[in-house]
Amino acid sequence: MELFSDLPGDEGLPGVRRRRAMLAVMTATTMAVFDGTIINVALPQIGLALQTSAAASVWVANAYLLATAMTLAAFAAMSSRLGFRNQFTAGLAVFTLASLGCALSPSVEWLIAMRVLQGLGGAAMLSIAPAIHRTVFPNRLLGRILGLNAVLVAAGTAIGPVLGGTLLAALSWEWIFLINLPLGVAAVLLSWSAIPDTRQRGRLRPPFDMAGALWSALAMGAVIMAADTCAHFADPGQGAHAALTAAAYALVALVSALAFVRGQRRVREPLLPLDIFSNARFSLAALTSLASFVGQGIAFVALPFLFQNAYAYSAFESAALFTPWPLGIVLVAPHAGRLADRHSPALLSSLGLAVFTVGLVLLALLPDHAQAWDIGWRALVCGMGFGFFQSPNNREMLGNVSRERSGNASGVLAIMRTFGQCLGAALLGVILAVHTAGAVAHGELQMSPVQDGEAIRVALWVAALATALATAVSASRLRRKAQSPA
Structure with missing residues (x-):
């Protein structure tokens, strides 16, 4: 396999060790993806088993996301x-x-605490996983390995709910966590033996930027909480309180972000060296990623509402209707990664985003009574567009920084993805709140299926607008010459 072939002048690791490092990173990624998708299916059973409320059960999922993002x-x-x-x-x-x-875990409090620990472990891995690929593989193969990684995430997204449902039907909720043990032990052994030790030795370094770490954690945590609060805008009994709470979180996030940026300009060794953004192609790739994940975040949360509330499909049928999206990524991402090693990543990611935007427009134009096949092919277009965009754009981000800054670039990539998805969820919350308020003003207790459909179509148009903006930002890179990494 070409991924493990050695050519004269190759950077990175020899082919045999490269294979072991790839297996370690991809096994860990699989665990993290499965854990994020399976847990949502299991929340009702966990709440019942631990005798806790639905609101407390939701924090089993939120605790992991918060700890990771922060x-x-x-x-x-x-x-x-x-x-x-x-x-x-x-x-x-x-x-x-x-x-x-x-x-x-004997109680929901203990389970939430363990989920926080899981989130910390996940952040330690996911923040540098792309950077490890950059270190392990030569530049000529970077697009291909990032394409394979995109396939793995998409496949895990599609398989996760099915695997979770199977485990819950055959065993109990504990097994959605126990399945990580053999995979984790194997990945630990592989990673210790194959991933290179990249510590910078031989020089005294200033203390770690603890203030920057605290400000960044506060900013990201406040963003997540603001997005989560927006989900309660649609509740007539909590709407006003939720709006004030979300505004307070947003203010904390803004103040913390400003304090973080100001601090990064002053410390000798900042948490996030802002000079990496002086490379215009890196900065534009990061903005492209942010805007695209806003669109994806809206669609991922909105489509289940459309399928179940407006079209009256069951939860299982809704999951099946969503499957063409990750399937499209699986079909396209490896080819996009290969092409990105030979052709302009900016051009490829712009084309992919244009297709993704078309797919979202097609979903927004769904009729009031859509058939499954009609939904499926439109979702497939979205997945193929996103799959063609993601690998080249990630390659553009990592390829425009030096290998020593790969860890920082990898962190920016993860932050753009997390922040974009949270902002997308918040925008959907606002859209649903506005439509629900309109229904209440007309004397209705809740939105009808037709009104649900109208609200989700508005959200999908907003998602398409976000990805059209991402396409424009991405295309602006084509007018700029590639810069040598600093």
Whole structure:
């Protein structure tokens, strides 16, 4: 296989060790993706088993997301001190042991605490996973390995709910965590033996930027909480309170972000070196990623409402209707990654985003009573467009920084994805709140299926607008010459 072939002048690791490192990173990625998709299916059973409310059960999912988002920037910066091997292996070990703790949890409070630990371990891994690929593989193969990684995430997204449903039907909720143990042990052994030790030795370094880590954690945590609060806008009894709470979180996020940026300009060794954004192609790729994930975030949350509330499909049928989206990514992403190693990543990602935008417009134009096949082919177009965009854009981000800054670039990539998805969810919350308020004003207790459909179509048009903006930002890179990484 060409991924593991060695040519004169290749950077990275020899082919045999490259294979082991890839297996370690991809196994860990699979665990993280499965954990994020399976848990939502299991929440009702977990609430019943631990005798807790639905609101408390939701925090089993939210605790992981919060812990991950709040520490992505810190772990991305810490990797230059700890080294990729040490940090990735330690994060993987924490994630695996926390999975065992989740399975043995006697109460929902204990389970939430273990999910926070899982989130910390996940952040330590996910913040540097793309950077490890950059370190392990030569530049000529970077697009291909990022394409394979996109396929893995898409396949995990599609298979996760099915696997979760199967485990819950045959066994119990504890097994959605216990399944991580054999995978985690194997990945720890592989990562320790294959991932290179990238610690920078031989020089004194200033203290770690703890203030930057705290400000970034506060900013990201406040963004997540603001997005989560927006989901309650549609509740007539909590709408006003939710709006004030979301505004307070947004203010905290803004103040923290400004304090973070100001601090990064003053410290000797900042958490996130702002000079990496002086490379215009890197900055534009990051903005492209942010806008595209806003569109994806809206669609991912909105479509289940459309399928179940407006079209009256069951939860299982809704999951099946969504399957063409990740299937499209699986079909296209490897080819996009290969092409990105030979042709302009900016051109390829712009074309992919244009197709993604068309797919979202097609979904927004769905009729009031859509057939399954009609939904499926439109979702497939979205997946193919997103799959053609993601790998080249990620390659553009990582390829426009030096190898020493790969950890920082990888962290920016993860932050753009998380922040974009949260902003998308918040926008959907606002759209649903406005439409629900309109229904209440007309004396209705809740929206009818037709009104649900109208609200979701508005959301899908907003998602298409976000991806059209991403397409324009991405295309602007075509007028700029590639810069040598700093």
